[in-house]
Amino acid sequence: MKVLLVCSQGMSSAIAAKALQDAAAKKGLEIEVHECSTQAFAEEIKNGYAIGMVAPQIRHRYDVLKQQADAAGIPCVLIQPQGYTPLGGAKLLAQIQNELGEIK
Amino acid sequence: MFDKFSTFMDEKLSTPMAKLAEQRHLRAIRDGIIATLPLIIVSSMFMVIAFLPNSMPTDWGITQFIAANQAKILLPYRVSMYIMTLYAVFGIGYSLANSYDLDGLSGGILAELGFLLTIIPASIGAPSEAVAALAAENADLANYLATIPSGFVLPMGNLGSAGMFIGILVAFFAVEVYRFTQKSGFKISMPPQVPSSVARSFESLTPTAIVLIVVATITMFLGINVHAIVGNIVSPLIKATDTLPSVLVLIFLVTFFWSFGIHGVSIVGSLARPLWLVLLEENTTAFAAGTAVTNIAAEPFYQWFIWIGGSGATLALALLFAFRSKSAYGKALGKTSLVPSIFNINEPMIFGAPIVLNPMLIIPFIIAPMVNGIIAYLLTSAGMVNAVVASAPWTLPGPIGAFLACGNDVRAALLNVALIVLDIVIYYPFFRMYDNNLLADEQEEA
Structure with missing residues (x-):
């Protein structure tokens, strides 16, 4: 399963991406996490992702990004602030499972 | 009480203001200009190279070579x-x-x-015949x-x-x-x-x-x-952007948005970046021409003297968490956020500490960059530090970025380090208070 994290410039989301990847590996789940900037999101989300996740600090852009994800037919959620830290991988994972159901 | 107040502020003020910045024309300016930033950063480095002779011994061969070919080295910057x-x-x-x-x-x-x-x-x-004859x-x-x-x-x-x-x-x-x-x-x-x-x-x-x-x-x-x-x-607008009051207003706005967890620079920058770029480019042009560099508050000024470690000058806070924290959470947070903070990425700090909606940390988060701004502005206008003339990649560690952005000025690197120390002093009492709270919570749970 592929997950796309989006933040202002694709920098800080890389940290959250790593946390998510680690949290998934701990549970033996296979998740591939990528990150991108808001400008690249509309194109990138088309590349076979299961879900798009928007960083909390750009929540004012969530509506626009959600539309872009909708256009690609991909679910899109706003990341909870508590999940957007190097220690928040488990929370991110829970949020994904909340949205998509249990991951196999 | 604080919860109600912050929810009210977020719903009625910060989020609507942030959404305003998403207006399509503002967004177009932001995205159009952001697309040119790689070009500005890379060509800025040609500027850095062309003016290396200023900070190297004059008798070195490489110094003389660069000095002799300065105009040619600057040609890529010209286009x-x-x-x-x-x-x-x-x-x-x-x-x-x-x-x-x-x-x-x-x-x-x-x-x-x-x-x-x-x-x-x-x-x-x-040329006409008369000119040719002359x-x-x-x-x-x-x-x-x-x-x-x-x-x-x-x-x-x-x-x-x-x-x-x-x-x-x-x-x-x-x-x-x-x-x-x-x-x-x-x-x-x-x-x-x-x-x-x-x-x-x-x-x-x-x-x-x-x-x-x-x-x-x-x-x-x-x-x-x-x-x-x-x-x-x-031009009055550009001049106004270069004044100390407007520097302080912009710092306040950026940290205000971040206090609610909204990316302040990306919002304020939508409006201010065109002005910042004009200020920077005027400086760069003057620097390349060898004339006086007059503007102070272009974007690199904020980057290297104010947002040290990210918005809110949080490198200081990351250092405190990493080396002075007594709580287990604080230690873990410091350990994981310090390295990103050195490269000016501070979302782990802002959402991890968290600073967002945390009155204890919001206070120094707003005050420290303001103090940085005042000191750096006064020192720059007094000529104690060069004004910024280049746009160094924002993910460089502070002193290196400051050195490059100010046209190879060692004093800029020293100022950057001095401001980090000062920020540690500003953050310390608030950090101590918060860390003690964390520790008390942990002991209660244990």
Whole structure:
């Protein structure tokens, strides 16, 4: 399963991406996490992702990004602030499972 | 009490303001200009190289080589950062057209056309016989004439930051014309039998004709100097951006948004970045020409003296958590956020500590960058540190970035380090209080 994290410039989301990847590996789940900037999101989300996740600090852009994800037919959620830290991988994972159901 | 207040502020103030910055024209400016940043950063480095001799021993061979070839080394900068509006306009047109679900490429090209129509080409003929005769006797004149190109030339002065606001306006005009012609049906339409690619090529003729005729009439046929008019209007705004009060207002706004967990720089930057770029480019141009560098508060000034470790000058806080924390959470947070903080990425700190909606940490988060701003502004205007002349990549560690951005000034690196120490002092009491709270919570749970 592929997950796309989006933040202002694709920098800080890389940290959250790593946390998510680690949290998934701990549970033996296979998740591939990528990150991108808001400008690249509309194109990138088309590349076979299961879900798009928007960083909390750009929540004012969530509506626009959600539309872009909708256009690609991909679910899109706003990341909870508590999940957007190097220690928040488990929370991110829970949020994904909340949205998509249990991951196999 | 604080929860109610913060929810109220977030719902009624910060989020609506942030959404305002998502208005499509502002977004187009932001995205168009952001697209030019790699170009500005890389060509800035040519500036750094060209002026390395200033900070190297003069008797080194490499110093003398660079000094002798300075003008040549700066040529790539002349066709990139020096004429950045040319690039930004395309990006703005592209982005705005996309936001209307129109063809981005056509929007970019129309915007570029409109912008270039405000730059009047000059035709330079061969010297007259009388001039040629004078040149034959005067070596200086002959040398000078040899440097002048013949044929049509485009003056480059207004292709850079000086033309930024005209560029923005013209890009808006061009794309709005494009949208109007597409949506209103005011265009050359082909019967359905005509292949769609052919039909599209005709459809794009109408907006092109309107943009070309309208802008050319104003700038070329009526000879109205739009650059001078808009320049007069925005120059007070640019000057105001360079003052200490406006530096403090911008710092407050950025940290205010971040206090609610909203990316402050990306919002404030949507409006301020064009102005910051004008300030920076004026400095860079002056620096390259060897004249006095006068502006203080361009974006790199914020980057290297105010946002040390990220918005809110949080490198200091990350250091405190990493080395002075007594709580287990604080230690873990410090360990994981310190390295990103060194490279000016502080979301782990902002959402991890958290600083967001945390009154104990919001106070120093706003105060520390303000103090940094005041000190750096005063020192720069007193000439104790060079003003910023280059845009170094924002993910460089502070002292290195400050050194490069100020035209290889060691004093800038020292100032950066001194401000980090000062920020530690400012953050410390608040950090202590918060860390003790964390510790108390942990002991309660245990």
